[in-house]
Amino acid sequence: IPEFDTIKCLVQYDIYHKYTVDEHTLKSIEVLEDLAKTKNKELKKLSELYKELHNPEIVKLALLFHDTGKGGGGGHVRRGVHLAASAMKRMELSEEVSDRIKMLIDNHLVMSHLSQRRDMHDDKVIGKFVSCIREEEILKMLYILTYADMKSVGTDVWTGWKAALLMELFDRASYHLTRGDDVTETSLMNKLEEEILEKSPSDINKKAIKNFLEIMPNKYTATTSAEKIVTHLQLMEQLQLKKLIVDHHHNLDAGYTELIVCTDGKRGLFSTIAGTLAAKNINILGAQIFTSRYGVAIDTLQVNDLKGKPIRDKNIWKDFEKDLLGVIEGEKSVEKLIKSRKRYVFPHRTKGPKIETEVRIKNNISDTHTVIEVITEDRIGLLYDITGVLFMLGHDIYVAKISTQ
Numbered sequence: 483i484p485e486f487d488t489i490k491c492l493v494q495y496d497i498y499h500k501y502t503v504d505e506h507t508l509k510s511i512e513v514l515e516d517l518a519k520t521k522n523k524e525l526k527k528l529s530e531l532y533k534e535l536h537n538p539e540i541v542k543l544a545l546l547f548h549d550t551g552k553g554g555g556g557g558h559v560r561r562g563v564h565l566a567a568s569a570m571k572r573m574e575l576s577e578e579v580s581d582r583i584k585m586l587i588d589n590h591l592v593m594s595h596l597s598q599r600r601d602m603h604d605d606k607v608i609g610k611f612v613s614c615i616r617e618e619e620i621l622k623m624l625y626i627l628t629y630a631d632m633k634s635v636g637t638d639v640w641t642g643w644k645a646a647l648l649m650e651l652f653d654r655a656s657y658h659l660t661r662g663d664d665v666t667e668t669s670l671m672n673k674l675e676e677e678i679l680e681k682s683p684s685d686i687n688k689k690a691i692k693n694f695l696e697i698m699p700n701k702y703t704a705t706t707s708a709e710k711i712v713t714h715l716q717l718m719e720q721l722q723l724k725k726l727i728v729d730h731h732h733n734l735d736a737g738y739t740e741l742i743v744c745t746d747g748k749r750g751l752f753s754t755i756a757g758t759l760a761a762k763n764i765n766i767l768g769a770q771i772f773t774s775r776y777g778v779a780i781d782t783l784q785v786n787d788l789k790g791k792p793i794r795d796k797n798i799w800k801d802f803e804k805d806l807l808g809v810i811e812g813e814k815s816v817e818k819l820i821k822s823r824k825r826y827v828f829p830h831r832t833k834g835p836k837i838e839t840e841v842r843i844k845n846n847i848s849d850t851h852t853v854i855e856v857i858t859e860d861r862i863g864l865l866y867d868i869t870g871v872l873f874m875l876g877h878d879i880y881v882a883k884i885s886t887q
Contacts, residue, residue, distance in 0.1 A: 488553025500636035747779030
């Protein structure tokens with residue numbers, strides 16, 4: 483395979499690639515083959531999908547060629563597709579097999595990009611993605627290939643949080659590919675109401691569920707599971723007696739704590755939450771922000787500590803709730819909380835290259851929102867600074883995606 487020659491011992495001088503390109507490539511195939519025999523519960527779905535593949539050798543060949551384009555400098559994806567096409571022709575593989583391999587190589591960065599940097603609940607984003615894939619078998623292959631590629635980059639690149647995001651993207655894309663034409667918005671809403679009623683305690687009736695869904699944005703009902711809606715309904719009931727409700731639970735498999743904040747949805751609330759979390763050295767992974775027609779906010783955030791673990795210390799959450807209530811009532815200042823916080827020394831952090839700040843503003847990705855991308859050097863309180871500027875400019879935040887390398 484002469485196409486492999488240009489990536490032998492090729493070093494990538496970047497922040498997170500641990501291996502040379504050829505070693506990474508062979509490791510990715512090793513990671514793929516391990517799926518056939520893994521006992522890891524976190525990899526159960528990937529393992530099952532791998533075993534279901536009719537032609538797993540297609541994924542192996544795609545992995546073998548996916549980074550061959552890096553031997554020629556930048557823009558390696560298209561070059562890799564071209565090199566693979568020549569090799570497939572020489573190997574006398576069928577046109578169908580060759581097309582699938584080329585499609586996998588051409589899209590091998592797409593799922594990691596969409597899951598970590600885009601709103602997966604935006605129909606335009608998912609629709610554009612599945613229009614490129616077209617078949618569920620290709621989607622399965624691409625999901626498995628993306629996992630193998632990410633897992634073999636370095637020791638800390640694949641995390642439980644990234645695994646959860648990737649699985650969610652796969653599930654949403656699979657649903658879009660397989661749903662029938664008879665699925666309507668009304669039928670989906672009726673099904674959701676029945677699921678919520680089934681999972682609700684006896685004191686929540688169908689009328690209460692219907693009333694709650696009617697005051698929430700359409701995006702909320704389209705993107706929130708029945709289980710979470712039941713939790714939100716119960717929290718909203720408590721809000722009649724208190725000014726602020728804070729709830730949390732841990733996802734130990736994915737390595738994060740899910741935080742829910744319910745309160746009056748005044749503008750700048752998310753920035754206030756982000757700043758109060760920063761004052762506790764709490765790292766934000768992602769956030770979903772919704773406000774009811776009556777101005778009640780239900781903000782859900784996925785967070786962890788600076789070691790990448792769920793936050794299980796109850797005292798931290800008590801202090802967070804106390805401080806957040808103080809800020810909301812005007813008794814405390816986020817700026818003072820951040821200044822007084824205990825500084826955290828990053829473990830094993832070495833001086834690396836300076837990260838230049840870049841801001842990209844895009845209006846062609848979503849039909850409903852402007853997408854703002856900020857690439858900059860990471861630090862505690864960064865999200866508070868960004869959201870604070872957006873608040874001062876009069877902009878509302880719909881969803882926040884945080885991807886840290």
